[in-house]
Amino acid sequence: MIAEVFVEWFGVNPVVHGLVGGLVIAGMNLFGASLVLVWRNPSERSLDGALGFAAGIMLAASFTSLIIPGIEQYSNGNPIPVLVGVVLGALFLDRSDSLVPHAHFLLTGRRRADAANPGDSIGVDADRLAPVVLFVLAITLHNMPEGLAVGVGFGSGDVANAIPLMLAIGIQNIPEGLAVSVAAVNAGLDRRAYAVFTGIRSGLVEIPLAVLGAYAVGAVSALLPYAMGFAAGAMLFVISDEIVPETHTGGHERVATLGTILGIVVMLYLDISLG
Numbered sequence: 001m002i003a004e005v006f007v008e009w010f011g012v013n014p015v016v017h018g019l020v021g022g023l024v025i026a027g028m029n030l031f032g033a034s035l036v037l038v039w040r041n042p043s044e045r046s047l048d049g050a051l052g053f054a055a056g057i058m059l060a061a062s063f064t065s066l067i068i069p070g071i072e073q074y075s076n077g078n079p080i081p082v083l084v085g086v087v088l089g090a091l092f093l094d095r096s097d098s099l100v101p102h103a104h105f106l107l108t109g110r111r112r113a114d115a116a117n118p119g120d121s122i123g124v125d126a127d128r129l130a131p132v133v134l135f136v137l138a139i140t141l142h143n144m145p146e147g148l149a150v151g152v153g154f155g156s157g158d159v160a161n162a163i164p165l166m167l168a169i170g171i172q173n174i175p176e177g178l179a180v181s182v183a184a185v186n187a188g189l190d191r192r193a194y195a196v197f198t199g200i201r202s203g204l205v206e207i208p209l210a211v212l213g214a215y216a217v218g219a220v221s222a223l224l225p226y227a228m229g230f231a232a233g234a235m236l237f238v239i240s241d242e243i244v245p246e247t248h249t250g251g252h253e254r255v256a257t258l259g260t261i262l263g264i265v266v267m268l269y270l271d272i273s274l275g
Contacts, residue, residue, distance in 0.1 A: 002274055005159040017154035018214025019149040021166040022147055022207035028170035029143075029206070032177025034196070036185060039178070045255055047182065048247040050175030052256035055243040056263020057172040058146075062095070063234040063241075064271045065153060065165035070228035074156065085229020086236070089145065091191070126159040145234030147206030151213020152227045 010020050036042075070082040146169045153162035213231070217224040247256035 002163055006159055006163060014155045014157055014214045014218045015211060016209045017159065017162065018151040018212075019207065021150040021154050021162065021214075022210030024166055025146060025150055025170040025173055025210070026206045029173035029177040030196075032174035033181045035174070035178045036181040042182060044250050045252045047175070047179055048250060048252040049255040049259040051179060051243055052245050052259030053263040053266075054172035054175050055239045055247070056265075057168045057259035057267045058235050058239055058243075058263075059260070060264045060267035060271070061149070061165055061168045062235050064267065065161055065168070066149060066228045066232035066235075069156070069158065069161055070225045070232075073158070074228065075225040081225035082229035082232075085226040085231075086233035087229075087237075088226075089230035089233025090237040092230070093145070093232075093234050093241070128139065143173075143176075143205050144209055144230050145238065146210030148213045148227070149231035149235060150206075151210035151215075152217055152224070152231050154210075155214035155217035156228070157218075158225055160274070164267075164274040167274070168267045168270055171266070 006017075010016055022055065037074075067082055067086065071079045073083050150162070150166050150169055153165040154272070156162065213227060217227050242261075247253070247259075
């Protein structure tokens with residue numbers, strides 16, 4: 001029913017659907033970033049729970065909306081193309097971390113042993129770069145898989161499956177946007193200005209990638225299972241390498257874990273009720 005209404009409103013062009021999906025998830029990121037205007041000082045415990053919730057949604061969505069459909073519907077049951085995409089997506093995020101520092105370091109000031117060192121990589125002294133600029137780079141990099149996943153979902157032509165994926169990623173963008181704004185406020189930036197800037201930044205990344213993902217898999221249908229695996233692998237890397245470690249360093253592991261389980265439950269419900 002929802003898929004039929006979506007098609008009635010926006011037509012049947014997958015690229016247009018990708019654009020709509022990108023706008024929705026970017027708008028929800030802006031909403032999350034703007035929450036700092038009214039929720040001025042969220043506790044670390046609350047943020048860890050919210051980020052755990054986001055991780056749960058991304059984890060479930062990676063399988064229910066990308067990996068499993070990619071294998072069953074678009075690879076004729078052959079898992080190899082999707083699994084190759086998963087590996088490539090994870091490797092892309094891993095190599096990108098050699099240029100962009102972990103968001104973990106920019107949030108907490110605690111450098112991991114395997115964290116990137118931009119001073120060694122690009123000839124710049126990281127200690128002299130504005131922390132918020134590095135933070136925007138890190139979060140932008142980690143938002144790329146989300147926009148790509150939504151675009152690939154709509155590019156597949158399966159609107160009924162793409163809508164819950166869009167909603168799930170949009171929902172998890174809310175606590176992520178809030179976390180970015182809180183980090184910027186803690187760095188001394190203005191709440192209102194940075195909340196708006198965060199929303200604009202996420203839109204600049206997620207919207208074109210959603211359109212690109214929809215166009216690419218529509219133009220070259222053979223890319224679809226690889227693209228679905230790539231988006232899933234990139235999201236799984238972000239969950240394992242960034243979100244889970246970050247939410248388990250402040251003594252709120254149980255809250256973060258319960259948030260993750262709740263996120264999985266919400267995504268599974270969305271997938272079954274809307275898909």
